[in-house]
Amino acid sequence: MASTFKGLYYTDEENDLIDTLRTNIADIKDQYKHAIAMTALIRACIKKRPRGIFTYTGHRYNDGRKDLKKTLAQQFLEAVEAVNKAVFDNGQINYSKQGDAMDLIVEQADLVYIDPPYYSPLSDNEYVRRYHFVEGLARDWKGVKIQQHTKTKKFKSYPTPFATLKGAAEAFDHLFRKFADSILIVSYSSNSLPTQDEMVAIMAKYKQHVEVIPIDYRYSFGNQSDAKTNRNSVQEYLFVGY
Numbered sequence: 001m002a003s004t005f006k007g008l009y010y011t012d013e014e015n016d017l018i019d020t021l022r023t024n025i026a027d028i029k030d031q032y033k034h035a036i037a038m039t040a041l042i043r044a045c046i047k048k049r050p051r052g053i054f055t056y057t058g059h060r061y062n063d064g065r066k067d068l069k070k071t072l073a074q075q076f077l078e079a080v081e082a083v084n085k086a087v088f089d090n091g092q093i094n095y096s097k098q099g100d101a102m103d104l105i106v107e108q109a110d111l112v113y114i115d116p117p118y119y120s121p122l123s124d125n126e127y128v129r130r131y132h133f134v135e136g137l138a139r140d141w142k143g144v145k146i147q148q149h150t151k152t153k154k155f156k157s158y159p160t161p162f163a164t165l166k167g168a169a170e171a172f173d174h175l176f177r178k179f180a181d182s183i184l185i186v187s188y189s190s191n192s193l194p195t196q197d198e199m200v201a202i203m204a205k206y207k208q209h210v211e212v213i214p215i216d217y218r219y220s221f222g223n224q225s226d227a228k229t230n231r232n233s234v235q236e237y238l239f240v241g242y
């Protein structure tokens with residue numbers, strides 16, 4: 001942090017604190033405590049970042065809001081508490097995997113929920129560009145290569161079919177076919193493509209019943225982009241196939 005990201009997102013003192021926390025968290029043996037502390041550090045870094053994104057350097061979007069006034073240490077301690085409180089036992093064994101959904105192999109699932117990047121010709125839906133820093137932090141920059149020539153020191157984006165309209169439509173078809181025996185739920189937004197009718201048509205190839213549930217949704221912290229679209233008037237849809 002103190003060398004690679006000097007002067008980019010946080011003050012030198014904050015970078016030192018992040019380095020100290022990274023080092024100390026790496027020593028926590030209990031995997032659950034380790035995960036809680038790491039999640040808290042990531043949350044603190046997002047809260048302490050104007051707009052919560054890493055597409056720009058410096059602090060030009062600092063509007064003085066409460067979250068930005070708190071120190072990073074305070075944010076971390078509050079996040080530890082919040083994350084800890086969010087832990088509960090659902091009585092099941094739970095797994096999480098990280099990787100390309102197109103290649104995911106799982107046993108028969110009762111329900112598959114898909115929340116992909118929303119494709120729009122008006123804005124980019126590049127998650128790595130926005131969140132590279134916190135993903136790098138989470139994986140200790142292992143398995144990714146920082147592009148040193150970039151101002152933001154972002155790493156190279158993964159290829160994803162959701163970057164183009166044709167790719168997104170084909171990806172939905174592929175995923176719906178793959179999980180045709182499960183209840184399907186997909187989050188999608190009204191200003192994204194494929195359109196609502198097209199999405200229903202793709203899902204109807206594999207599911208007898210398809211319902212569209214519109215949800216009024218206001219984009220908030222951590223989900224902003226530099227898009228020029230009016231985010232406040234966006235509607236979120238849930239496509240449900242069964």
Ligand SMILES: C[S@@+](CC[C@H](N)C(=O)[O-])C[C@H]1O[C@@H](n2cnc3c(N)ncnc32)[C@H](O)[C@@H]1O
Pocket residue numbers: 099100101102115116117118127128159160161162
């Ligand atoms: C709308 S966000 C999901 C947010 C998530 N549900 C949450 O609440 O934090 C879309 C996510 O899909 C990821 N993504 C993009 N292409 C993917 C792919 N081919 N396989 C798996 N994930 C992908 C993006 O990196 C991004 O994190």
